[in-house]
Structure formats: C-alpha cells, structure tokens
Amino acid sequence: MTKLNFEKSMKQLEEIVQELESGDLSLEKAIKKFEDGVRLSKLCSKQLDETEKKVTMLLRDQKGKISVNSFDSDEETDT
Numbered sequence: 001m002t003k004l005n006f007e008k009s010m011k012q013l014e015e016i017v018q019e020l021e022s023g024d025l026s027l028e029k030a031i032k033k034f035e036d037g038v039r040l041s042k043l044c045s046k047q048l049d050e051t052e053k054k055v056t057m058l059l060r061d062q063k064g065k066i067s068v069n070s071f072d073s074d075e076e077t078d079t
Contacts, residue, residue: 013040
C-alpha cells in the first residue's frame with residue numbers, strides 16, 4: 001500500500017465501509033476489503049496521534065507548560 005495522506009485514506013475508508021454495508025461482495029472480497037479497512041484505520045489513527053503530538057509541542061510555553069484553549073471559549077487551562 002502506498003503512503004496516503006489523511007484525507008485520501010479517510011475517503012478510501014469511507015468507500016470500503018459503503019461497499020461492505022452494501023452486502024454485494026463475495027465473502028472473499030468482503031474479507032479483503034475489511035483487511036484493507038483495518039490497515040487504513042490504523043494508518044489514520046497513527047497520523048492523528050502524530051498530529052496531536054505536534055500540536056501539543058506547539059502549545060508548550062517557554063517554561064514547558066502546555067496551554068490548552070477550548071474551541072468554544074477563550075479560557076486557558078493548564079495541564
């Protein structure tokens with residue numbers, strides 16, 4: 001499997017889910033699609049984890065404290 005970006009991986013995963021939910025695949029093809037879906041799911045999860053680590057590093061202040069801003073308010077929370 002070639003390296004895919006997150007958006008392409010998610011699109012492929014959505015297509016696999018639709019194909020599996022259709023019920024039109026043979027058992028062998030369904031198993032292959034399921035295996036591909038598991039691989040894509042793990043890839044997406046890994047990419048999200050890596051992105052979360054990068055964001056956390058960017059949120060660290062000069063003293064090493066992490067400031068977390070909520071999307072729905074301007075309040076900061078120290079962790």
